[in-house]
Amino acid sequence: MNYFNEFSKYPCWLALLLSVATGVLSASKAAEAATRPALDRPNVILVFLDDAGYGDFAHHGNPTIETPTISRLAWEGAQCTQFYTSSPACSASRYSLLTGRVPGRSGLGSWVIGPGAARHMHPKERTLAEGFKASGYATALFGKWHLGNPNEKNQRTPEALPLAHGFDQWLGTNVSHDYDNAKLLQSDVNGDQPVRGYVELGRDLPSHPGISASLTQRYTDAALSFIEQNASQPFFVYLAHNQPHLGLYASDAFVGRSRRGLLGDVMAEIDHSMERILKRLSKLELTNHTLIVFSSDNGPWLRFKETASHPKYGEARMHVGNAYPFRDGKGSTWEGGHRVPGIFYWPGVIKGQTRILEPASTLDVFPTLMHLAGQPLPDDRSVDGRDLLPWLAPAHFSGEVSPFRFLYSYHDNQASALREGPWKCHIRIGSQLGDDYGFTASEAAPLLFQVEEDLGERFNRAAEYPERAEKLVENLRAYRQQILQEGTYWD
Numbered sequence: 497m498n499y500f501n502e503f504s505k506y507p508c509w510l511a512l513l514l515s516v517a518t519g520v521l522s523a524s525k526a527a528e529a530a531t532r533p534a535l536d537r538p539n540v541i542l543v544f545l546d547d548a549g550y551g552d553f554a555h556h557g558n559p560t561i562e563t564p565t566i567s568r569l570a571w572e573g574a575q576c577t578q579f580y581t582s583s584p585a586c587s588a589s590r591y592s593l594l595t596g597r598v599p600g601r602s603g604l605g606s607w608v609i610g611p612g613a614a615r616h617m618h619p620k621e622r623t624l625a626e627g628f629k630a631s632g633y634a635t636a637l638f639g640k641w642h643l644g645n646p647n648e649k650n651q652r653t654p655e656a657l658p659l660a661h662g663f664d665q666w667l668g669t670n671v672s673h674d675y676d677n678a679k680l681l682q683s684d685v686n687g688d689q690p691v692r693g694y695v696e697l698g699r700d701l702p703s704h705p706g707i708s709a710s711l712t713q714r715y716t717d718a719a720l721s722f723i724e725q726n727a728s729q730p731f732f733v734y735l736a737h738n739q740p741h742l743g744l745y746a747s748d749a750f751v752g753r754s755r756r757g758l759l760g761d762v763m764a765e766i767d768h769s770m771e772r773i774l775k776r777l778s779k780l781e782l783t784n785h786t787l788i789v790f791s792s793d794n795g796p797w798l799r800f801k802e803t804a805s806h807p808k809y810g811e812a813r814m815h816v817g818n819a820y821p822f823r824d825g826k827g828s829t830w831e832g833g834h835r836v837p838g839i840f841y842w843p844g845v846i847k848g849q850t851r852i853l854e855p856a857s858t859l860d861v862f863p864t865l866m867h868l869a870g871q872p873l874p875d876d877r878s879v880d881g882r883d884l885l886p887w888l889a890p891a892h893f894s895g896e897v898s899p900f901r902f903l904y905s906y907h908d909n910q911a912s913a914l915r916e917g918p919w920k921c922h923i924r925i926g927s928q929l930g931d932d933y934g935f936t937a938s939e940a941a942p943l944l945f946q947v948e949e950d951l952g953e954r955f956n957r958a959a960e961y962p963e964r965a966e967k968l969v970e971n972l973r974a975y976r977q978q979i980l981q982e983g984t985y986w987d
Contacts, residue, residue: 549796579838596862603986616644625662639736827928
């Protein structure tokens with residue numbers, strides 16, 4: 497239906513009346529929401545970028561990428577200066593974000609599951625969206641899923657897609673948009689493509705670059721509409737952008753905007769998306785009643801960093817992101833694969849210019865948000881994250897945050913390194929680039945780095961601190977064994 501033409505059939509006076517009525521309704525919703533106390537089931541917007549490097553943001557020191565809105569979130573909210581993602585690749589990282597559990601518990605077997613994989617997010621997992629729904633929230637995902645796909649191997653089960661995991665609405669891609677069989681899908685109660693409850697808006701996305709270039713705007717538009725529609729009740733929005741990935745696709749309005757080339761253009765459009773969201777929250781008087789969490793699924797995709805000519809990506813090296821000051825990037829056990837932005841923005845609750853120097857991770861998002869939603873953590877499974885609210889807003893939340901212990905996982909979702917305190921111990925080196933930087937690692941001969949002093953992991957301290965290295969190896973071995981013994985829902 498052409499809604500503009502339909503609207504034009506009505507007399508001007510009726511159009512004006514409809515416009516006024518819509519404005520009154522929005523104002524009424526905003527006023528109703530504003531009367532709810534800020535800590536009473538606050539709205540949550542969780543923004544998760546794809547392959548955004550630590551060094552791809554202005555507030556992290558990039559001299560040619562402009563991200564003024566994201567920088568504003570960082571400076572007016574809380575920055576976790578040592579923030580980690582659970583895995584250096586897509587599927588495993590997203591599993592942990594939504595469940596608070598390390599990738600080894602997923603049963604997915606690989607850090608990236610393709611569209612032909614039989615397995616998917618298991619229906620017995622409890623996700624953020626399911627927790628929010630239990631507390632009366634409206635829930636939506638706008639963006640990349642990458643946690644399963646209906647196919648012949650799994651009898652095209654709807655359990656592979658978001659509606660089976662707590663989301664009321666979805667618009668997004670089943671996998672990364674550069675997969676040959678990537679699809680743009682939308683939930684629809686009357687849809688039956690590829691399974692009941694969904695419609696297919698586009699397929700074979702690499703053959704349709706215009707779709708990829710439109711995704712940031714599409715997702716933002718959908719998120720704004722959802723926020724407007726649910727302004728009078730608590731809502732949870734998971735905004736999982738497909739970009740920057742390997743920075744290739746920006747809409748026409750942003751191409752050429754940045755001094756950093758196309759990658760900078762992509763980041764500028766993402767920043768503009770955040771600006772639009774902040775403006776809409778302000779219009780609806782929801783700013784102080786909404787927590788925004790901002791991060792990335794892993795470090796930058798560096799695979800083509802030396803590629804001057806690629807049949808698909810052109811001069812790919814110009815699109816590659818930056819993990820500075822950390823070593824390596826996506827697909828590695830080095831810090832550049834796991835270090836990501838960690839921003840929590842909630843005016844009136846989280847004090848501006850808060851800097852959390854203690855390490856934290858995306859695993860902590862689940863227990864933190866479930867606390868806000870008034871939901872207890874599941875007691876029938878291990879949850880590996882911690883509640884960060886006593887650090888984020890000590891004036892409102894008391895208590896202690898448990899000590900940090902973090903597993904660095906590799907492509908088989910098995911832990912290859914462990915961080916405890918400032919110390920990091922490698923028993924296996926993983927790098928998508930195949931670069932070991934002159935090091936070797938094993939359980940018998942581990943690497944030991946003091947990563948708060950040595951950001952680039954250049955100085956192996958194992959010979960100086962053999963007892964500390966041995967203890968960390970023991971802890972890593974025990975943690976891996978625990979996960980193996982507990983098994984997964986797929987076992």
